[in-house]
Amino acid sequence: MSKFELIESIRKDKGYVLFALIDPDSKNDKILDEILNKINNSIFDVILVGGSSIIDDKLISRLIHIKNNTDLPLLLFPGSSNQVTDQIDSMLYLNLISGRNPKYLIEEQVESAIFIKENNIETIPTAYILLDGGTKTSVHIASNTNPLDMNDYQTVLSHALAGEYLGNKIIYFDCGSGSKRIMDYKLLNKIKKSVNIPIMVGGGIRKLEQINKFISNGASYVVIGNVLENSSLE
Secondary structure, eight states, X not given: OOHHHHHHHHHHHHSOEEEEEEOOXXXXXXXXXXXXXXXXXXXXXXXXXXOSOOOSSOHHHHHHHHHTTOOSOEEEOOSSGGGOOSSSSEEEEEEETTXXXXXXXXXXXXXXXXXXXXXXXXXXXXXXXXXXXXXXXXXXXXXXXXXXXXXXXXXXXXXXXXXXXXXXXXXXXXXXXXXXXXXXHHHHXXXXXXXXXXXXXXXXXXXXXXXXXXXXXXXXXXXXXXXXXXXXXX
16 A cells, blocks of 8 residues: 555545654754654654755755654655655655746656655655745745735636646645644635645644644645644644
């Protein structure tokens, strides 16, 4: 069974999948074990590891440490092709379709393709769509792209459908780590009625109530990140 099939089996059993996002940067070294303890003793199903601003060369050692201290599946959420490694169970093979920067539409994918093939890394094709959460986050800066306006339903829907028609297995709506606003529930509900692949949502989620509302409005996967570094879910 592939890791994507495992994740889908969890979704079909529970109705949703909860992802914990760990930023494997030096700023979290002192609290990494604390973060892992929170994750292992909570309701998370999968760990996502990645970030857009990793500034040192210790990603691999941190991934190994994480793998050695959890039984949860470990998926890579790569900020660039330089972060692609075989020290994971699978990876989101992102294509940033909300922007028009060719670097993240195809160039980074080309850079990592041979390494992925040679190391037999499982990939999960993912349409990555950035939404405006009221804050210019690190992913907006790193990708040099503008997020989509959540009030423009037609534009958001067009991008989601394009992501599905391109053959992606997941549509990932992200407001960015630490964003002021989360994805609009009504927007999610409308999008869900038109697409036929799992929807993942993330960015700015801090409360269990928000998770429950996302699930009831059509999210298959919910990603929790920044709050794990600073506190716990409310």
